[in-house]
Amino acid sequence: MPVTTIEWCTDHIRMIDQTRLPDDLVHLEIKDLEVLGEAITSLRVRGAPAIGIAGAFGILLGTRMFTGDDHARFFALLEKTAQYLNGTRPTAVNLSWATRRMLLAANRHRSEPVRKIQELLEEEALRIWEEDREICRRLGRHGAELLRDGATVLTHCNTGALATADYGTALGVVFSAHEQGKKVSVYADETRPLLQGARLNTWELMNEGIEVTLICDNTAAFVMQQKRIDCVILGADRIAANGDTANKIGTYSVAVIAEKHGVPFYVAAPFSTIDFSLSNGSQIPIEERAAEEVTEGFGRRTAAPGTKVYSPAFDVTPADLITAIITEEGVVQPPFDLNLKTARPASSE
Amino acid sequence: MPVTTIEWCTDHIRMIDQTRLPDDLVHLEIKDLEVLGEAITSLRVRGAPAIGIAGAFGILLGTRMFTGDDHARFFALLEKTAQYLNGTRPTAVNLSWATRRMLLAANRHRSEPVRKIQELLEEEALRIWEEDREICRRLGRHGAELLRDGATVLTHCNTGALATADYGTALGVVFSAHEQGKKVSVYADETRPLLQGARLNTWELMNEGIEVTLICDNTAAFVMQQKRIDCVILGADRIAANGDTANKIGTYSVAVIAEKHGVPFYVAAPFSTIDFSLSNGSQIPIEERAAEEVTEGFGRRTAAPGTKVYSPAFDVTPADLITAIITEEGVVQPPFDLNLKTARPASSE
Numbered sequence: 001m002p003v004t005t006i007e008w009c010t011d012h013i014r015m016i017d018q019t020r021l022p023d024d025l026v027h028l029e030i031k032d033l034e035v036l037g038e039a040i041t042s043l044r045v046r047g048a049p050a051i052g053i054a055g056a057f058g059i060l061l062g063t064r065m066f067t068g069d070d071h072a073r074f075f076a077l078l079e080k081t082a083q084y085l086n087g088t089r090p091t092a093v094n095l096s097w098a099t100r101r102m103l104l105a106a107n108r109h110r111s112e113p114v115r116k117i118q119e120l121l122e123e124e125a126l127r128i129w130e131e132d133r134e135i136c137r138r139l140g141r142h143g144a145e146l147l148r149d150g151a152t153v154l155t156h157c158n159t160g161a162l163a164t165a166d167y168g169t170a171l172g173v174v175f176s177a178h179e180q181g182k183k184v185s186v187y188a189d190e191t192r193p194l195l196q197g198a199r200l201n202t203w204e205l206m207n208e209g210i211e212v213t214l215i216c217d218n219t220a221a222f223v224m225q226q227k228r229i230d231c232v233i234l235g236a237d238r239i240a241a242n243g244d245t246a247n248k249i250g251t252y253s254v255a256v257i258a259e260k261h262g263v264p265f266y267v268a269a270p271f272s273t274i275d276f277s278l279s280n281g282s283q284i285p286i287e288e289r290a291a292e293e294v295t296e297g298f299g300r301r302t303a304a305p306g307t308k309v310y311s312p313a314f315d316v317t318p319a320d321l322i323t324a325i326i327t328e329e330g331v332v333q334p335p336f337d338l339n340l341k342t343a344r345p346a347s348s349e
Numbered sequence: 350m351p352v353t354t355i356e357w358c359t360d361h362i363r364m365i366d367q368t369r370l371p372d373d374l375v376h377l378e379i380k381d382l383e384v385l386g387e388a389i390t391s392l393r394v395r396g397a398p399a400i401g402i403a404g405a406f407g408i409l410l411g412t413r414m415f416t417g418d419d420h421a422r423f424f425a426l427l428e429k430t431a432q433y434l435n436g437t438r439p440t441a442v443n444l445s446w447a448t449r450r451m452l453l454a455a456n457r458h459r460s461e462p463v464r465k466i467q468e469l470l471e472e473e474a475l476r477i478w479e480e481d482r483e484i485c486r487r488l489g490r491h492g493a494e495l496l497r498d499g500a501t502v503l504t505h506c507n508t509g510a511l512a513t514a515d516y517g518t519a520l521g522v523v524f525s526a527h528e529q530g531k532k533v534s535v536y537a538d539e540t541r542p543l544l545q546g547a548r549l550n551t552w553e554l555m556n557e558g559i560e561v562t563l564i565c566d567n568t569a570a571f572v573m574q575q576k577r578i579d580c581v582i583l584g585a586d587r588i589a590a591n592g593d594t595a596n597k598i599g600t601y602s603v604a605v606i607a608e609k610h611g612v613p614f615y616v617a618a619p620f621s622t623i624d625f626s627l628s629n630g631s632q633i634p635i636e637e638r639a640a641e642e643v644t645e646g647f648g649r650r651t652a653a654p655g656t657k658v659y660s661p662a663f664d665v666t667p668a669d670l671i672t673a674i675i676t677e678e679g680v681v682q683p684p685f686d687l688n689l690k691t692a693r694p695a696s697s698e
Contacts, residue, residue, distance in 0.1 A: 022653040192565040203653040216541040218566040218599025222664040250567025298647025304371040315571040
């Protein structure tokens, strides 16, 4: 059973500090909004669905100490909390998706006393968490149908339990196939600079008894040239209405080499990751990360002092390189601009 | 003026310990063949031309203490020394190229007293070193003609002064264009697992006042998508007669993404790197490196304990992805099977 990454415990968030893995499995108990903000920015919690959940729980942290029944002040605090949380990671749409959903829930009950709205917000946040668990399992089952017994999957970045409430998107597909009794093995890109593939995928897969081989990012093309890979499955931080997909830096590189080798390239993501307000990927903002993550990421300086670094956190893969998008509603085939709209569940609108 | 990487000092090798860069510029003084063997295996000296020179100097280390005039015993020692050195890095052809050239020189003077042969071997090794300096400068000048003023070059692994006697192959092209007064800038792939691009290229280029931006290997595709790159120039560890090129792992990946973006992909290498005995790249042996270089390369463990790793040191780029091969005899265009033979200097046969 995959690990529980993040959960709400009456008055605080309990979550795994993913920067400490795989050396130490440490849980953080977070009661304060700014502590959560730091945890999101520094990737103690990461993965688009998981930070969506963190955003929903963050709304609770930011508003739960409010007392009295001044609706104007309460809603102002709610807005401010949402804005603060949305700014902690600009690329992932799940954060703003979750905070917007919390605001909508509050607005629907605007006539209730503030105390009641606070209770309803807690219910909504727990619903988001519970839905993620259920959505990931549905997504996993749909995706598993794409995997034959004996398949070898290439992954990039972590999209397992640690990226969600407790199951995973792209890795959830692998878990699901494994649960169905299929033998599935994984090549995991280490995923520089922060090595989520090396640190997190190897740990999650070995915990489940699934065979995993770690490779450097630059080795994926060679491994495909050797015909070791049946398909690529990876996650998304934001998908535009036409299917263009922002995901961890290096995703676009994997897409290009998969195309060259005729290897199917699947994106696995819940509908909460799809931003129908953007017609294509050129409008997705791309975060840049600090140079030190590249030049001294792991306890040792690895470049000359003063080295200029370009470290975008994400890249955008054009829809035409994507074979299909695996969602909780099924496997969506191209053309994505049409088929994503058709498959979209009413609840995500 | 680029640094002197390796040189012969009367009775020993003086060379930079490249594993200590960029933190410390430490010179090793090596008098013993086994110490040299360890230095080659653990990449204290690396880069195809530089380890060719190390091989030639290694022959001196292995045979210089021989006394007496027993030709049979001397030539047996010479053979044994060459075999030992050839085995320290199986992929790079320059090692066996250099040791074979030393053996041929000894054989040409077989009738001389052993003492005289020892002197002639020292002359031959110094000639190999001096020729490398001259060859790299010629290669650099030929390659520089491909670079317009203002060009931006993507590099993978280190192919500068540190990979040769003192100037470089692919980076020698950049140095040469810079010396001609052209403004050239470089994006350097960090080159996992041993980070030669991050540690060595940034250091060499900044020493020369050439603008360099470090990127993770997985970012090269995104940088090309953004049209930041005019051409790729990188080195080779062994080139087959048809142009198929073994080079640092990740080279093939760069070749595929360069093709996708219409970016010219140049290999820069002296004729000593071309193995005319191999008709194509499938016959080139590929070294595998230790798992720990991937899982604990940065001074900290970065994958779950017991993680299985696949870490080939090299990959093979098919000739059809290579725009041209820059050599000391000029820029060789496809078809390489024909044109490499034509351009081949008599001295390299």
